[in-house]
Amino acid sequence: xxxxxxxxxxxxxTVLGSFGTVMYLAINVGxxxxxxxxxxxxxxxxxxxxxxxxxxxxAHQNTLEGYPPFLALLILAGLKHPRMxxxxxxxxxxxxxxxxxxxxxxxxxxxxxxxxxxxxELGLMGMCLCQAGSLLGWxxxxxxxxxxxxx
Numbered sequence: 001x002x003x004x005x006x007x008x009x010x011x012x013x014t015v016l017g018s019f020g021t022v023m024y025l026a027i028n029v030g031x032x033x034x035x036x037x038x039x040x041x042x043x044x045x046x047x048x049x050x051x052x053x054x055x056x057x058x059a060h061q062n063t064l065e066g067y068p069p070f071l072a073l074l075i076l077a078g079l080k081h082p083r084m085x086x087x088x089x090x091x092x093x094x095x096x097x098x099x100x101x102x103x104x105x106x107x108x109x110x111x112x113x114x115x116x117x118x119x120x121e122l123g124l125m126g127m128c129l130c131q132a133g134s135l136l137g138w139x140x141x142x143x144x145x146x147x148x149x150x151x
Contacts, residue, residue, distance in 0.1 A: 004079070011078030014089035015071065021093040022067060025060040025100050032056040032104075052106040059100035059111065070121065077127035080134065085127055092120040 032038070036053040038045050043061070044054050070092060078085035095117025102110035133139055 005082050007082040008078055009082075010086035011074060011082050011089070014074060014078075014086040014093075018067070018070070018074070018089060018093050021096055022060075022063060024097070025063055028100065028104065029057050029060045052104065055106055055108055056100070056104045058108075059103035063096050063100070066121075070124070073121065073124035073128055076131065077124045080131045081127045085124060088120040088123040088127075091123075092117045095120060 032053045033040070036045065036050045038050060038053055044057060070089075074085055074089050074092075077088070095114045097114065099111050099114030099117060102113040
């Protein structure tokens with residue numbers, strides 16, 4: 001079994017940072033719940049006066065919906081490209097925060113300011129594709145047929 005690259009530590013730190021991002025957004029929802037008087041387990045309010053609350057909640061919910069695939073891509077890409085994967089993960093985190101800040105204005109179209117987090121996802125997908133191709137021997141020796149000392 002191959003050892004993890006030493007630089008995979010950056011990926012681990014990025015996973016922790018992404019959890020911090022998700023928790024930051026959750027705290028924002030908690031503050032909005034208190035401000036607008038929306039009690040759990042209600043996720044979204046039907047009140048016209050709670051539009052901003054719904055936007056804050058939606059930004060967090062949207063982040064949670066995309067979080068498992070992001071983590072899988074980050075970890076898989078990081079096995080071969082730890083620094084690049086970590087950099088993409090940082091871009092994802094910052095983009096998600098910008099996305100949430102734009103959304104929390106109550107004007108949902110402002111969320112697009114942070115939509116660049118999708119570029120990080122595309123980058124991670126590309127790194128995963130390169131890793132898969134390497135494992136399958138599609139383009140020369142890599143972690144696939146030429147594991148060398150790890151095989």
